[in-house]
Amino acid sequence: MRTINLFKILLLLGLFGLFTACSDDDDDNVTNLPADDDDPVAEVGTIAGIATSSEDFTSLVTALQAANLVETFDSPGDYTVFAPTDGAFANLLSANNGISSFDDISAEGLDVLLKHHVVAGRVFSSDLSDGQMVETLAGTMLEVDITDGVVTVGGAQVSAVDIEASNGVIHVLSDVMVTTKALTIAQVAISNPDFSTLVAALSQADLVAPFTDSDGEFTVFAPTNAAFEAAGITDLSAIDNMDLARILKHHVAGTVALSSSLTEGQMIPTLANTKLPVSLANGVTVGGGNVVAADIETVNGVIHVVGTVLLPNTIVDVARDAGSFTSLLGALSDTELTDLFNFDGDEAYTVFAPNDAAFAAISDVLPTLTTEEIARILAHHVVPSKIMEGDLSEGAMVTTLAGTKLTVSLMGGATINGVDIVATDVEASNGVIHVIDEVLLPNTIVDVAKANGSFTTLLGALDATDLTSTFNMDGGEYTVFAPTDDAFAKIADTVEGLSTEELANVLAHHVVATKALSSDLSDGQMIETLAGTMLTVTVMGESVYIDGVMVQIANVEASNGVIHVLGDVLIPSSN
Known part of the structure; x- marks a missing residue:
C-alpha cells in the first residue's frame, strides 16, 4: 500500500491514519501518487469523512452541505466520486459563467452538479478505458479519455486516483465537470462565447432575469453570434429596446420542448405571442431557422441552437x-x-x-x-x-x-x-x-350622416338609444327618413321630455327595413316602420311627402340602405 501524501489527511485525534490507496494494477495510463511505505495504515473512512478531513476539499464539502448530501456519502454504500479540488472550484467561480458563488446555483442545480461527479459502484482506475462512457447519479454521461498517460473524465483532468473509502473510491479532478443540467439558461448562455451577442441583447432588453430563475420553464431557440452577423445585426444599440425584446421573446416558448416532442407542422407559441412553425423535412427547422444543436438541457428548460435569427413575421x-x-x-x-x-x-x-x-x-x-x-x-x-x-x-x-x-x-x-x-x-x-392606393371610407347610413354634418341631433339620439350599431354595419338594408338638426330644433322641448324608450320609438318610426329609393315609392303607398307604425306616401309631381312632410333631398345612398332627408320630425300618433 502506498501513502497518499498529496491530500494531507489530518489525523483528527487519532481516529484517522494517513489515507492509503491501492495501486497494484499495472495500468500505465494512470499516474499514481508517490508511496510512503513507512506510514501505518489507518482505518479507512467514508467518502464524506475523507473529504471533510482534507484541506483540499473545503469547497466540495461546502457544496455537499448546501445540497444536503453529506449524509449520503457518510453512509454505507458503493460510490465512485470524481472530486474537484478547491482550486477546481475556484476556477469555476471565477470564470465568466454567471456563477460567482454557490448561491448562484439553485438547490436543484447544485444537487445535479454534485451527482454529475458520482458514479454508482466502485470504479477503479484499472476499470477505466479510453472512450468509455459512464453514467452518473445525475443521469448524465461522462466520457473517459486516456491520452499519453493523461486521464480526463468529462473533460476534467484526473490528478490522483484510487483513494479508497469505506463506501467507495475517490478520484481527484483539477476541474469541476459542469453539466448544463445544473445551470440556468442564462448561465449556459453566459458561459458559452458563441452566445455573447445573444447575452448582450438579453441584457440590453432587460430580459436576463427571467432566464436566471431556476423555477422557470422555457424552450430557447438560441441564435449564435454567427447568426446575428448573418442577419446584419452587428450594432444592438441601433435597435429599439422594445423591438429587440420582441425579437428575443419570439425565440422563446414558455414550456419545455425537447426535440423528440416536435412534430411536423407544429406551431410553437412564443413569449412574443407569435408562433414558430416546425418542419422536419430536412432536419429540424423552427421558424425557418435550422436547429444546429438540440436538447441542451438546463435546470429551467432547454436550449436548441439555431443558425438563424428568427424574426417575427406578423x-x-x-x-x-x-x-x-x-x-x-x-x-x-x-x-x-x-x-x-x-x-x-x-x-x-x-x-x-x-x-x-x-x-x-x-x-x-x-x-x-x-x-x-x-x-x-x-x-x-x-x-x-x-x-x-x-x-x-x-x-x-x-x-x-x-x-x-x-x-x-x-x-x-x-x-x-x-x-x-x-x-x-x-x-x-x-x-x-x-x-x-386609397383609404377605404365606410359608407353606412351612420357614416353618410356623419359626413353630411346636418344630422348631429339624429346621431346623438341614435347613440342615446343604443341604435347606432344597427345602422353602422352592413348586416341589413334600411330606408331612413332622416330629420335634420333644424327639424329636431323645432321640437327640442318635446324631444327633451321623451324617455329613452319613447325616443327610440320615435327614431324607429323613421326607418323602414328595406331599401326604398324615391322611384320605388308611389302615391298612397303605406309602408311599415321598425316601430310597427305605418307611414303614408304622397307623390305630387316631382315631390314626395312622408306623412305630409316633404322629402327635401332624396336617394342619399349608403352601403346598407338609403337616406331621404326631412325638414320635420315624424311623430308617431301614439306620442
Whole structure:
C-alpha cells in the first residue's frame, strides 16, 4: 500500500491514519501518487469523512452541505466520486459563467452538479478505458479519455486516483465537470462565447432575469453570434429596446420542448405571442431557422441552437419592414389596434392596407376624426379570415371587422370597393396583406350622416338609444327618413321630455327595413316602420311627402340602405 501524501489527511485525534490507496494494477495510463511505505495504515473512512478531513476539499464539502448530501456519502454504500479540488472550484467561480458563488446555483442545480461527479459502484482506475462512457447519479454521461498517460473524465483532468473509502473510491479532478443540467439558461448562455451577442441583447432588453430563475420553464431557440452577423445585426444599440425584446421573446416558448416532442407542422407559441412553425423535412427547422444543436438541457428548460435569427413575421412586422406603411402603423398605434395584428392567435386576417400615399391624400380629413372614427376606418380595411388573391371572385362581398362589407371586382384588374389593389398576397404569419392606393371610407347610413354634418341631433339620439350599431354595419338594408338638426330644433322641448324608450320609438318610426329609393315609392303607398307604425306616401309631381312632410333631398345612398332627408320630425300618433 502506498501513502497518499498529496491530500494531507489530518489525523483528527487519532481516529484517522494517513489515507492509503491501492495501486497494484499495472495500468500505465494512470499516474499514481508517490508511496510512503513507512506510514501505518489507518482505518479507512467514508467518502464524506475523507473529504471533510482534507484541506483540499473545503469547497466540495461546502457544496455537499448546501445540497444536503453529506449524509449520503457518510453512509454505507458503493460510490465512485470524481472530486474537484478547491482550486477546481475556484476556477469555476471565477470564470465568466454567471456563477460567482454557490448561491448562484439553485438547490436543484447544485444537487445535479454534485451527482454529475458520482458514479454508482466502485470504479477503479484499472476499470477505466479510453472512450468509455459512464453514467452518473445525475443521469448524465461522462466520457473517459486516456491520452499519453493523461486521464480526463468529462473533460476534467484526473490528478490522483484510487483513494479508497469505506463506501467507495475517490478520484481527484483539477476541474469541476459542469453539466448544463445544473445551470440556468442564462448561465449556459453566459458561459458559452458563441452566445455573447445573444447575452448582450438579453441584457440590453432587460430580459436576463427571467432566464436566471431556476423555477422557470422555457424552450430557447438560441441564435449564435454567427447568426446575428448573418442577419446584419452587428450594432444592438441601433435597435429599439422594445423591438429587440420582441425579437428575443419570439425565440422563446414558455414550456419545455425537447426535440423528440416536435412534430411536423407544429406551431410553437412564443413569449412574443407569435408562433414558430416546425418542419422536419430536412432536419429540424423552427421558424425557418435550422436547429444546429438540440436538447441542451438546463435546470429551467432547454436550449436548441439555431443558425438563424428568427424574426417575427406578423402583419405588423411585414408592414414595418416594407417601409411604406408608416401612416397605417401610426394609426394602428394611436387606436391601440397594433396588438391585434402583432400576435399569432387563432385568427388570421386579410388587410387591405393603404400605403402612405393613400393616407397623404386624406391628410386634411384625418385631423378632424376622433380616435373611435379612425379605429372604425381601420377595421373597415380588415377581414377576419385569410383571403388570397386566388380566393377573390367577381362581385364577392366580404365582411370586415367594422361590420361593413367590401365589394370585389376583377374587371380590368382587382379592385376592392372600386379601389385598385396594387400588390397582392403579401403573406404574414397571421394573415395576408393586399396593398391599396386609397383609404377605404365606410359608407353606412351612420357614416353618410356623419359626413353630411346636418344630422348631429339624429346621431346623438341614435347613440342615446343604443341604435347606432344597427345602422353602422352592413348586416341589413334600411330606408331612413332622416330629420335634420333644424327639424329636431323645432321640437327640442318635446324631444327633451321623451324617455329613452319613447325616443327610440320615435327614431324607429323613421326607418323602414328595406331599401326604398324615391322611384320605388308611389302615391298612397303605406309602408311599415321598425316601430310597427305605418307611414303614408304622397307623390305630387316631382315631390314626395312622408306623412305630409316633404322629402327635401332624396336617394342619399349608403352601403346598407338609403337616406331621404326631412325638414320635420315624424311623430308617431301614439306620442
